[in-house]
Amino acid sequence: MSEHIYEVVVAPLHEEMGGGYIAYVxxxxxxxxxxESQTEALENLQDALKxxxxxxxxxxxETPQPGTGRQMVADNQRELEEYSEQREKxxxxxxxxxxxxxxxxxxxxxxxxxxxxxxxxxxxSFEHPATSRRPQGFIKVQTAPVGPADVLHFPHD
Numbered sequence: 001m002s003e004h005i006y007e008v009v010v011a012p013l014h015e016e017m018g019g020g021y022i023a024y025v026x027x028x029x030x031x032x033x034x035x036e037s038q039t040e041a042l043e044n045l046q047d048a049l050k051x052x053x054x055x056x057x058x059x060x061x062e063t064p065q066p067g068t069g070r071q072m073v074a075d076n077q078r079e080l081e082e083y084s085e086q087r088e089k090x091x092x093x094x095x096x097x098x099x100x101x102x103x104x105x106x107x108x109x110x111x112x113x114x115x116x117x118x119x120x121x122x123x124x125s126f127e128h129p130a131t132s133r134r135p136q137g138f139i140k141v142q143t144a145p146v147g148p149a150d151v152l153h154f155p156h157d
Contacts, residue, residue: 006066008045010038026073027064028052 006025013020013034023041024032031052035041056063064072 006049007070008042010041025049025052026070027066027068028056 006027008023008025010021010023013022020034020036021038021041022032022034023038023045025045028049031045031048033041033044033048035044053063
């Protein structure tokens, strides 16, 4: 096993987590220990570090180089910030779309209410749309206040 010198982080644990201290090596995921004091956490971490490196070597995995932990943390922090920005943008877009859909829905409901209250005027005449003659099989149906006429085709004797 080769000699490695890694940065170690020691931090106090919150009382809700039992108090004491936590010690870990940022480059070596899962290489972590704790203790009642900083000294005890560091002593326990030495054992954890030895076991971590031996297990990694036994599995034939590449061991991260010392000094890469800060860069990994910085990269992860950047990715997290980018993800958070994208998430916030998607949430804003979703809210805007919901507002637009609600506005459009309200407009449609209002239009349908107006149309229902105004009543319908239906007129029908027999004529061919191209020649304005009355051939068999075409009825021109016009509804008001909707707009352009609808032409319906059906079999006629």
